[in-house]
Amino acid sequence: MNNMEAPPGANLPPSRPNRGSRLLVQMAKRYDLYLMLLLPIAWYLIFHYGPLYGLQIAFKNFNPAKGIFGSEWVGFEHFTRFFDSYYFWRLLRNTLTINLISLLLAFPIPIMLALLVNEIRSKAYSKWLQNITYIPHFISVVVIVGILTVMLSVNGPLNMLIQTFGGDPVRFMESASWFKTIFIGSNIWQNMGWQSIIYIAALSGINPQLYEAAKIDGASRMRRIWHVSLPGIVPVIVILLILDVGQFMNIGFEKILLMQNNLNLEASDVISTFVYTTGILKGEYSYTAAIGLFNSVINLTLLLLVNRFARKTSETSLW
Amino acid sequence: MKRKQWGRSAISLMIISGLILGGCSSGTGGKKDTAPEGAASNAVSKEGFPIVQEPIKLKMFTRIAPVNGPFKDMPVFQDYEKMSNVQVEFIEAPTDGFQEKKNLLFASNELPDVLYRSGLTPLEAVRYGAGGQLIPLEDLIRDYAPNLTRLMEEYPEIRAAITTPEGHIYAIPGIVTLGSARTDKKWINRAWLEKLKLQVPETTDELYDVLVAFRDQDPNGNGQKDEIPMTARVGLHIVTMMSGSFGLDQQFGYNINIVDDKVEIWMGSERNKEMLMYLNKLYKEKLLDPEVFSHTEAQYLAKQGSGKTGVFFDQTNNNFLPIADQYEGMAPPAGPHGDRMQSQASPVPRDPGAYAITSENKHPEASIRWIDYFYSDEGSTLLRFGREGEHYELKDGIPYYKEEYSTSETQPKITPYAGGGAPHLISEQVSSYINPPQVQDAQKKLDPFMPEIRYAAPMFDEKTAQEVNILRNDIDKYYEEQSTKFIAGALSFDKWEEFQSTLKKMKMDQLQQLYQDAYDKMKK
Numbered sequence: 120m121n122n123m124e125a126p127p128g129a130n131l132p133p134s135r136p137n138r139g140s141r142l143l144v145q146m147a148k149r150y151d152l153y154l155m156l157l158l159p160i161a162w163y164l165i166f167h168y169g170p171l172y173g174l175q176i177a178f179k180n181f182n183p184a185k186g187i188f189g190s191e192w193v194g195f196e197h198f199t200r201f202f203d204s205y206y207f208w209r210l211l212r213n214t215l216t217i218n219l220i221s222l223l224l225a226f227p228i229p230i231m232l233a234l235l236v237n238e239i240r241s242k243a244y245s246k247w248l249q250n251i252t253y254i255p256h257f258i259s260v261v262v263i264v265g266i267l268t269v270m271l272s273v274n275g276p277l278n279m280l281i282q283t284f285g286g287d288p289v290r291f292m293e294s295a296s297w298f299k300t301i302f303i304g305s306n307i308w309q310n311m312g313w314q315s316i317i318y319i320a321a322l323s324g325i326n327p328q329l330y331e332a333a334k335i336d337g338a339s340r341m342r343r344i345w346h347v348s349l350p351g352i353v354p355v356i357v358i359l360l361i362l363d364v365g366q367f368m369n370i371g372f373e374k375i376l377l378m379q380n381n382l383n384l385e386a387s388d389v390i391s392t393f394v395y396t397t398g399i400l401k402g403e404y405s406y407t408a409a410i411g412l413f414n415s416v417i418n419l420t421l422l423l424l425v426n427r428f429a430r431k432t433s434e435t436s437l438w
Numbered sequence: 439m440k441r442k443q444w445g446r447s448a449i450s451l452m453i454i455s456g457l458i459l460g461g462c463s464s465g466t467g468g469k470k471d472t473a474p475e476g477a478a479s480n481a482v483s484k485e486g487f488p489i490v491q492e493p494i495k496l497k498m499f500t501r502i503a504p505v506n507g508p509f510k511d512m513p514v515f516q517d518y519e520k521m522s523n524v525q526v527e528f529i530e531a532p533t534d535g536f537q538e539k540k541n542l543l544f545a546s547n548e549l550p551d552v553l554y555r556s557g558l559t560p561l562e563a564v565r566y567g568a569g570g571q572l573i574p575l576e577d578l579i580r581d582y583a584p585n586l587t588r589l590m591e592e593y594p595e596i597r598a599a600i601t602t603p604e605g606h607i608y609a610i611p612g613i614v615t616l617g618s619a620r621t622d623k624k625w626i627n628r629a630w631l632e633k634l635k636l637q638v639p640e641t642t643d644e645l646y647d648v649l650v651a652f653r654d655q656d657p658n659g660n661g662q663k664d665e666i667p668m669t670a671r672v673g674l675h676i677v678t679m680m681s682g683s684f685g686l687d688q689q690f691g692y693n694i695n696i697v698d699d700k701v702e703i704w705m706g707s708e709r710n711k712e713m714l715m716y717l718n719k720l721y722k723e724k725l726l727d728p729e730v731f732s733h734t735e736a737q738y739l740a741k742q743g744s745g746k747t748g749v750f751f752d753q754t755n756n757n758f759l760p761i762a763d764q765y766e767g768m769a770p771p772a773g774p775h776g777d778r779m780q781s782q783a784s785p786v787p788r789d790p791g792a793y794a795i796t797s798e799n800k801h802p803e804a805s806i807r808w809i810d811y812f813y814s815d816e817g818s819t820l821l822r823f824g825r826e827g828e829h830y831e832l833k834d835g836i837p838y839y840k841e842e843y844s845t846s847e848t849q850p851k852i853t854p855y856a857g858g859g860a861p862h863l864i865s866e867q868v869s870s871y872i873n874p875p876q877v878q879d880a881q882k883k884l885d886p887f888m889p890e891i892r893y894a895a896p897m898f899d900e901k902t903a904q905e906v907n908i909l910r911n912d913i914d915k916y917y918e919e920q921s922t923k924f925i926a927g928a929l930s931f932d933k934w935e936e937f938q939s940t941l942k943k944m945k946m947d948q949l950q951q952l953y954q955d956a957y958d959k960m961k962k
Contacts, residue, residue, distance in 0.1 A: 182569050183544050183569065205916065381731060404545060
């Protein structure tokens, strides 16, 4: 988090005419820090920017034998095919709704949890609550989906309960209308504790004198949360929101794939799983590279918009 | 936290482009000539063993089924290495995720020498063959594969099924001359029928009544309603098994009827609607296993052996041996229009794309010679039964597993054929285990209803193959999803017209025409 708030350049003195050489002098002075910076830069170049050259296959008919550069150009053919495809609107709708609902429901809950934990006076109890809520984070996705399948199967505990109260068993895992509820609900259950850690940390950084001052002024507990705690963590909230939007289109690929079946596909078919099943399993690399590119472009646009909005309204933004 | 999210935001691009990173080296790697350099000093003998005088090494990429053990421990590969002087190193990929690994091998151009038990579809064979990653085998087969050549002469449909319009063969199939290894039998619980004093159903309506009786009358006598009247492999296997009763054939390995030289893709037809409605009725009334769209292969096999199932479908009785005497094979029931056909039946080249040689291979002649042995009865016996005396005994010249190797735990460990798809010959001679009298009887029930001719999936040229691929990716996905929903009742039959018109919009007519052209070409 640190380098976000204070980028390395911030400590440099104001620029002068012979800026280039001064920068070099500065760098030479702090060469050890810059050496450390080399490693992350190399990581990004090799693993994040390097592979970008392969993007060109989205505009080509990729043939592995000819290689990326040797394959023939086809222009926007793959994009047109995707936009004309029967699945285009469904994929877009599912991708957007799953992520939008996730963002609306799953984003505020860790904040509330953090505020709650912060207000608990008993240290032991608050630690206990924290541990209980963040342990599920460490369970692997495969196991989570396994648990869901068992718990929600027709003969599972939940359906037993429904039946004892006289209801008809529900096929939770095999129905399109339940998919989003189960997917998002279990995501919240699994991750809220973990995601609240950052907020709890931010809350503990708020100056205690502010609370005391508020108390003396006669602010109730709710007032103190509203006027002291929340404003104190707004910058963190905004940054995390932007980061969440940054992965907006790609959330939960593995989990969706594991939960997918032909009966809930109507609600569970999203761009990232479509890219996997069509691209990797059926070998349509160019077509799905085009879809992936489209996905990323939307994502980038969203990220830029939210960042701009945040900068204007709350003076906190990624850049 | 932050880094992870950044990584994810580019994941779809990363997957695709990252995987292909290795592709840039193909300029040097892919240009190898098929002519082997080492051949001059280490000649490949045209017959007899060893295949080569000096030992050579081959890397084979293979699929390993959950029931198998490591290939290097199998007697066939241990003995054959000594016989042939060809040392094989197997790169084993489990059935789950095999398709993915196989595609990545090709996409990254990091190829093994040979693909063994690879299940390449005709489309894949053409795509990778035309791209130069698989080498054409037709000349090698002619010169170095006497057994295979003999089989191809005896069964001309083999050559037709594997030769591209340009005349190339890029992959060798598993060949099944034994009729009963090409069908899934319809097994019915005879013990239950007898207990409830019912006849073996002859029509789909009678089948319905029998299933209702299985469900309601507690045929296993434990006082609980735990019977599963009918089940099948996960997904639309049930459609494949029942379509023959509704006049729907499975030609070209696809949902195709051929009537008077006319190819018809029947997915949008009224007959299909009737069938789906019938299956929907079964599903709704819990006559068809509610888990038929979600259970795993292992669970399905366990159901076969549980004694709680009334009707199910499988090629052999191997998965329910301990209770096999409860079951018998039945004939396909006659449908509402009197259709009575076993539409599910594989062609003689049953397992397509089972063996292919890549452009990386320096010893293509030896590789062909190596596989050809398994297309003889002798080689197939070694592959399927292991060593005489140790794993099997001969009775009247027919090999039978010894007691300790004839259970569903031990048998798949000694042979790579268990789990399906291995490149070899399955003939009468080597089928004592998969074709015992009970299975033979079940096959006899099917025999009168077998289609006259069974066309394997056709080979298209590269351009057409690509076209078919694009069309089918959309159509198949749609068809499978909607059929599942029709059967499960998640979609009402009011939407049938929408289903038809969407299929039309996805250019099913064009796909039908492509198959028609392939058929016409074949007839000429």
